[in-house]
Amino acid sequence: MQDMLQGYIPEQSMAQVLNLLKHDNLTVTIKKERKTRHGDYMRLPNGKHQITVNSNLNQYRFLVTLIHEIAHFEAYKAYGRFIKPHGIEWKRTFQHLMLPFLNPTIFPNDLLSLLAKHFKNPKASSDTDVNLALALKQFDRPNNKTYIFEVPIGSTFKLYNGKVFKKSQKRVKRYECIEINTGKLYLFNPNAEVELLNE
Template identity: 40%
Template structure:
């Protein structure tokens, strides 16, 4: 995470008596919060391979869950109004410390108008955060592929990019001819035709 943010996150870990772990990459999520259960206290994990800014945003997201749980336990929705307010509040110190570059700060400010369950669902914020990732060889996002080009997923399945719908791309799996919808920011590998 950005060095200026670490002292505050450290204080949160101590204050909330939280078991904070840096986790292996999980394809389905960047971070996770677990409420106290069976003698274990609060637990937060964040994927190790996120860039510093994505790591911080994910960490604050998970701490907002912890703080909301302390206030309401299971009486509110995980990403409901209470969590949204806590997330906004908990992001504020990092704006005051000017931790984020201007483009990410602008994207987070827009995102904070109505935070979603995942920073991935806000494409503007996701794209801003991704600009600070280390380059990945042979990896491209679906939105940057030309129409009708072939690409493959990590599992080796090959798809053809067909058309853009409202927010997603309709793509056909070559082997089965089944149609799938892909996020524009899904990372794939180009297949030479």
């Protein structure tokens, strides 16, 4: 397990992570990038449990995602299968598991304060916490994507699925965008990554 995780998580977190993964019936698999999620947890038909995490995540996001998924496994073991996926049992478990990692030997200081705030009430996805998502993204490898909040109003952009949108006005937190082909209105988080189209 240590060899597999080498380079994917901060070195100083390795011993603690390996300790959390000491279960005979739990496996971790590193997958190619999936656009709709960073990782997942699944109870397999044979009674074993599987966690998958995307290989393209930077080491800090990978660690948060891995602990997120371990929290699903631990919550399942402690409370059974009838709990809500991101309900109070999972939140408490995630908070408890994450606490020992929230220190400056593992995370940079500018991430620590945002993580501490996030873990007062962790969400189903760290991407919905805009400030934390933006802070985590600064450690990603460079790509040709632009954030929605950087796109000028009236400009067009494309998503990974090929759909083309035109940016409209901002609501309280999110941006209204019109899909060009259908005229439908969609709301985008400010930190959504898109490809700006030359007009």
